[in-house]
Amino acid sequence: xxxxxxxxxxxxxxxxxxxxxxxxxxxxxxxxxxxxxxxxxxxxxxxxxxxxxxxxxxxxxxxxxxxxxxxxxxxxxxxxxxxxxxxxxxxxxxxxxxxxxxxxxxxxxxxxxxx
Amino acid sequence: xxxxxxxxxxxxxxxxxxxxxxxxxxxxxxxxxxxxxxxxxxxxxxxxxxxxxxxxxxxxxxxxxxxxxxxxxxxxxxxxxxxxxxxxxxxxxxxxxxxxxxxxxxxxxx
Numbered sequence: 001x002x003x004x005x006x007x008x009x010x011x012x013x014x015x016x017x018x019x020x021x022x023x024x025x026x027x028x029x030x031x032x033x034x035x036x037x038x039x040x041x042x043x044x045x046x047x048x049x050x051x052x053x054x055x056x057x058x059x060x061x062x063x064x065x066x067x068x069x070x071x072x073x074x075x076x077x078x079x080x081x082x083x084x085x086x087x088x089x090x091x092x093x094x095x096x097x098x099x100x101x102x103x104x105x106x107x108x109x110x111x112x113x114x115x
Numbered sequence: 116x117x118x119x120x121x122x123x124x125x126x127x128x129x130x131x132x133x134x135x136x137x138x139x140x141x142x143x144x145x146x147x148x149x150x151x152x153x154x155x156x157x158x159x160x161x162x163x164x165x166x167x168x169x170x171x172x173x174x175x176x177x178x179x180x181x182x183x184x185x186x187x188x189x190x191x192x193x194x195x196x197x198x199x200x201x202x203x204x205x206x207x208x209x210x211x212x213x214x215x216x217x218x219x220x221x222x223x224x225x
Contacts, residue, residue, distance in 0.1 A: 033213070043159070043203060043215040056212055091158055103149065104205075104213065106158035 004107035006092050012113045018080040021110045023092030024073055031095040033104060034067055034077050038088045049075065082114045118142060119206050119216035127222045134191040136219050138204030141185070148180055148187045149205040152198075153218070159203055163189070194223045 005024040013019055025032045033048040047057040052069045060067070064083070069075040079086055089111050093104040121138050128134045136150075147166045151159035165171045165178040165187065177190040187206075191198055204216040 031211075035215075042217040045212065045214060048212070050211070103161040103164060104159075106160070109158050 004092055004094055004105055006090075006107035006110050008110060009108060010111045010113075012115065013082055014115055015083055016081040017114075018078065019082045019086075019112060019114075021077040021090050021092075021112070023075045023077070023107060025075070025092070025094030026096070026105055027073065028096060029094035029105070030097045031104075032069060032075050033093045033095070034075070035091040035093065036088045037091060037109075043091070046077070079112075082112075084114045087112055087114050118208070118214045119204055121202075121204050121216040122219045124218075125220040125222055127224055128194050130194060130196060130223055130225050132194050132223075134194045134198065134221055134223070136189040136191075136202050136204075136221070138187045138189075138206075138216055139185055140187070140204075140206045140208075140214075142206065142208035143182075143185065145182075145185075145206045145208045147207040148178070149207075149213075150176075150178060150189045151203040151205060151215075153201045153203060155200075162202075191221075194221075196223050196225050199223050 007022045034046040035043050037043045046059045047067045049069045067077045089109045091106050091109045093106045095102050095104045119140050149164045150162045152162050153159045163178045165180045171178045175192045179188045199222050201218040201220050203218045207213050
């Protein structure tokens with residue numbers, strides 16, 4: 001199994017531009033999570049999906065952030081317009097059912113720099 | 116009060132010693148508890164999970180859970196330089212939501 005796949009691995013963009021991060025979860029996993037990690041705030045849960053349906057998006061910082069999961073094998077996190085304070089590492093993780101004690105498998109992350 | 120808190124760190128221990136990492140959480144409805152290790156520039160990887168009160172041992176690692184005190188810990192015996200990393204406590208609370216603590220940086224000195 002290839003594990004959770006994220007793309008791109010690095011993204012450098014200018015303030016105001018649209019940024020799209022992509023994630024392919026592990027096949028058969030029902031849950032998909034988007035996290036953001038910074039030195040100041042640690043690992044923050046942004047949103048998570050169960051069977052392609054968003055369950056909790058309370059961690060999404062602003063309306064500039066949106067996430068979709070059109071099918072079981074693909075999810076996107078979009079930032080429009082981007083700002084320098086969005087610079088962080090964005091992780092996607094997936095989890096198999098049943099979930100009570102199942103671990104999350106993290107992707108390699110996307111390092112976003114907004115100048 | 117933050118939902119999940121950990122030792123502020125950084126924590127330094129000599130090689131061969133026991134490293135003790137602590138975590139407290141605020142949601143009494145929390146069901147499952149995880150310890151992840153994260154090397155610099157890498158993604159988190161699971162070390163252990165626990166969901167029953169008491170101790171759970173796996174090799175050099177022991178997780179301890181006390182739901183009444185809302186406390187979970189990780190002990191690393193015979194610490195090795197390769198254990199130097201940031202350790203993240205994660206708690207699955209209500210509605211299957213997983214919250215991570217801020218992490219504790221551990222340095223094992225040869």
